Amino acid sequence: MRSFLIYLALTCAVAVATPAFWWLLDNTTRVTSGVAVEADGVQRAVMTGPKAPWPDWAWTPASARLDVKIWNGAAPGHPAGGYGELRIGSDPRALLATVRSALGEQGWRVAEHRYEGPDGASLPPRTVVICTLRATRSAPDRTLTYTFTLDGPGSARVFWSDGAPAGPWMTGEERPC
Numbered sequence: 001m002r003s004f005l006i007y008l009a010l011t012c013a014v015a016v017a018t019p020a021f022w023w024l025l026d027n028t029t030r031v032t033s034g035v036a037v038e039a040d041g042v043q044r045a046v047m048t049g050p051k052a053p054w055p056d057w058a059w060t061p062a063s064a065r066l067d068v069k070i071w072n073g074a075a076p077g078h079p080a081g082g083y084g085e086l087r088i089g090s091d092p093r094a095l096l097a098t099v100r101s102a103l104g105e106q107g108w109r110v111a112e113h114r115y116e117g118p119d120g121a122s123l124p125p126r127t128v129v130i131c132t133l134r135a136t137r138s139a140p141d142r143t144l145t146y147t148f149t150l151d152g153p154g155s156a157r158v159f160w161s162d163g164a165p166a167g168p169w170m171t172g173e174e175r176p177c
Contacts, residue, residue: 036072044075058144058160059106061098064088066158079141079163086156092148095156096131096177099146108135108144114177128170131177150177 002108031051035043047053059064064086074080088095103110119128129151135144142163172177 002009025062038075038078040077042075042078042080045073047071052082054082055160055162057142058082058158059102060084060086060158061095061102063090063098064156074162079161081161083160084158086146086158088155092131092150092156093177096133096146096148096150103133103135103144108137110135111174112176113174116174125144129177148177 028049031049032046033045033047036046037043048070050068052068054060054066054068054071066084066086068082069085072078072080072084086095100110100112113132113134115130115132116127118125128149129149131148133146133148135142135146136142140162141164143159143164145159147157147159149155
């Protein structure tokens with residue numbers, strides 16, 4: 001027993017002395033910062049973790065809890081953007097309707113897309129239904145994208161872009177969910 005406790009103490013000491021341990025702790029409880037290099041060689045600031053910035057204009061429903069995951073700073077040819085996850089306590093369809101109507105009232109142009117197909121992550125494959133709302137606003141160009149898995153867990157993903165999106169966006173058919 002004594003040798004096990006010595007082994008455990010040494011293992012903990014090594015783990016705490018490792019920078020990766022402190023990065024992981026900051027990434028899950030505070031914020032970590034770094035630099036990302038895009039495919040075209042442009043570098044931009046990145047912050048990850050629950051304390052990363054979230055813009056005031058990127059609307060989130062009051063009935064859901066937002067967990068910020070990442071913030072990407074602007075760089076030449078790349079708009080600022082970020083990603084978060086909404087924890088929902090209710091039916092995703094109800095929150096979807098709330099988000100759609102609230103964004104419309106705030107002056108956003110909202111397009112709704114539905115994808116129905118196989119979920120490649122499960123065996124045996126099952127059918128998954130994903131509904132995506134993409135809201136755009138100009139002057140200045142801003143984009144919000146909400147992705148709901150209608151038959152899955154109570155969560156949704158939110159992506160924001162403070163500028164025109166990088167490229168075309170295609171997922172599913174443009175039709176109501």
